[in-house]
Amino acid sequence: MSSKTIVTHIFPDLDAIASVWLLRRFDQEFDEAKLEFIPAGTTYKDEVVDSDPQVVHVDTGMGRFDHHHFDDRTCAAKLVFNYLKYEKKVALKYQSALERLIEVVVQVDHFEDFFWEESDNDRYEFCLHHLFDHLKLSGKLQDEELVFEGERLLDAVLFGLRQKVHTESELKKGVEFTSKWGKSLGIETKISRVSKLAQKKGFALVVRKEPGTNFVSIKSQPKDDLDLTDLYNKLKEKDANADWFFHASKHIILNGSRHNPKIKPSHLTLEELVEVVKNIKEVSGSKCR
DSSP, rough: OOOOEEEEEEOHHHHHHHHHHHHHHHHHTTTOOOEEEEEOOOGGGOTEEETTTTTTEOOOSSSTTTOOTTOOOOOOHHHHHHHHHTTTSSOOOHHHHHHHHHHHHHHHHGGGGSSTTTTOOGGGGHHHHHHHHHHHTTTTSSSSHHHHHHHHHHHHHHHHHHHHHHHHHHHTEEEEEEEEEEEEEEEEEEEHHHHHHHHHTTTTTEEEOTTTTTTEEEEEEOOTTTTOOOHHHHHHHHHHTSOEEEEETEEEEEETTTTBBBBBOOOOOHHHHHHHHHOOOTTOOOHHH
């Protein structure tokens, strides 16, 4: 059992929770540290901050991991992260994702989410910082419970950001081409989220062939004028023995997936699939609205 104690303020926010999580997640000395909650701006047992090496204050106390006495654009979590990097406690494989995570924490802590697009949109109620507020104000979780739940959720965010960093790198392996639907991408990869990320980055159409399984996924941006009906019909003609699934949205064509691996796979290579896409000259029913 760790003899370390992490102190933060009552009613912890995203910055406080992220600071605790960073220490307990990446510094073995703190992985089982107990938590104490005190009024913001005070110190544990009114002792001089940072005077006891076994007690660490985050986001309160005006110590090394509190930013309220700085004018810099920073936050407690960023101070903790910089410390962990300096002490080489964060493996390189986590650093890019953590830097992006911390940047969002800084934005939220400085109310820079005010500048986010449509900042009053309901979708932001699903963001962690708002969820933490909702859980606190509704009385659903007490301070320690909130931190524990926050740590689990931040682990999930870190996983997602690491996947995103990897996916962005994977995208560079794809082949860009022009089709009737606009800027398109052909790529061979096992990473399924490549399709959505590529679409968000401006590709109207993404053709993905999965190595090993040979699954085929062809997806277009969810716009009315990007109807894949003609492509679906051409693929059924080109490879009639394969099982082709055409989604009702008319934006998704699949030949196998993790939801349905028991299919007759297509024999078409990625290069052949891309050629089929390129050769579609007219797109029926694709009227701009």
